[in-house]
Amino acid sequence: MEALLKVTDAVRSIKETKLSGLRPLTEFFDYHRLSKPADLNQATSRISYNTRYFSGNYLLIVALLAVYAVIMNYLLLFSLAFLVGGFALINKFAPEATQFGEHTITQKHLYAGLFIIGIPMFLWAGPFGTFFGIAFGSALLIFVHASLLEPGVESDYASIQDTV
Template sequence: MDLLLRATDTIKSLRETRLSGIRPPTEFFDYQRISRPADLNQATSRISYNTRYFSGNYGLIVALLGVYAVLTNPLLLISLAFLVLGFAAINKFAPEATQFGDHVVTQKHLYTGLFIIGIPMFWLAGPFSTFFWLIGASSVLVLGHASLLEPGVESEYASIQENV
């Protein structure tokens, strides 16, 4: 029950801090403001402004791409679940040493067994290729959107407020 309360508190705080910065889809997907930047300086200034302004939306896109990457790689999903659930099970069900015949099994032995099985399984799942795919896909989407979308009228007022 305590775990459920902590999870709901975490979700509420996440919603208040991160999700409050998400801009509406009508503003994020405003196709009328899409244009090719004239030069690299304009693209850089658009990227600088849009990444700050749409940071919540871009964070959500990266999170969704991460979930997609894990769900489409079943071995990675299984190995992550094996390691996380094994770690949780050892902490919950085996806090003290247990005697099996002449052998004493401690938490250290259980963690060693978990990592001997889990780490090679995780390595075979290709986490690095998934990680670099996530970086590449996120970069293309975020930088492409940020450079093609013209900043709104509010960007002019933001530069005035910074100077005051």
Template sequence: MEAAMRAVDTIKSFRETRLSALRSPSEFFDHNRISRPTDLNQAVSRISYNTRYFSGNYGLVIAVLAVYALLTNPLLLISLGFLIGGFTAINKWAPEPMQVGDHVVTQKSLYTGLFVIGLPLLWWSSPLGTFFWLVGASGVLIFAHASVIEPGVESEYAAVQDGV
């Protein structure tokens, strides 16, 4: 019961902190505010403001790209499932040594077997390539969006409130 209450509290906290930062799709995709920055200073200023203002939306973009990357690399999905499922299964069903025939199987030997099979499988599925693709793709999308969207009128009030 206590675990369920913690889960509910975690979901409420996530909703209050992360989802409250989401801007509406009509504001995020407002084609009327798209313009080319005149110089590098204006682009940097827009990126600085828009990455804070649309931080929830950009986090959602990264999450969607991460799910896409996992779904398009099934070997990575299988290897991660194997490793995470193996850890979970070993912790849940094999906390104590077991006698199997003439051998005693310990948790340490199960983890060794999991690593011997799981790590080469994970290496073969190229997680670093997927990670760097995710960083590059999200960086390009976020910086491109943040640099071409003009800040709204509220950005002028934010500058006054910050004491600038």
């Protein structure tokens, strides 16, 4: 129960800090402000400004890509469910040692069995390829969007606020 409270507190803090800065979709997908940057300096400037300005939107895109990638990789989804479910079931139903014939089975034995089966299955599912696919895909999407979208009028006043 305490772990569930920690998770909800973490989700609440992310929601309050990062997702509170979500910009409206009309502003995020404003095709009137799309243009090719003149040079690398302008592209860098746009990327710098837009990644700060749309950080909540970009975080949401990365999260959605991660959820999509895990759902589409059935073996990874199954292995994650197996490991997380195994931990939950062991904690809930086997807190005490159990006598099974002549053998005593402790929580440590159950965790060892879970690891012996779950970790190879997890590694066989290709989590590193999924992770790097998410990282590359989201970085490409973010950099292209951030470099093509011209900063709004408020960006001209951002440098004035920084000096005050």
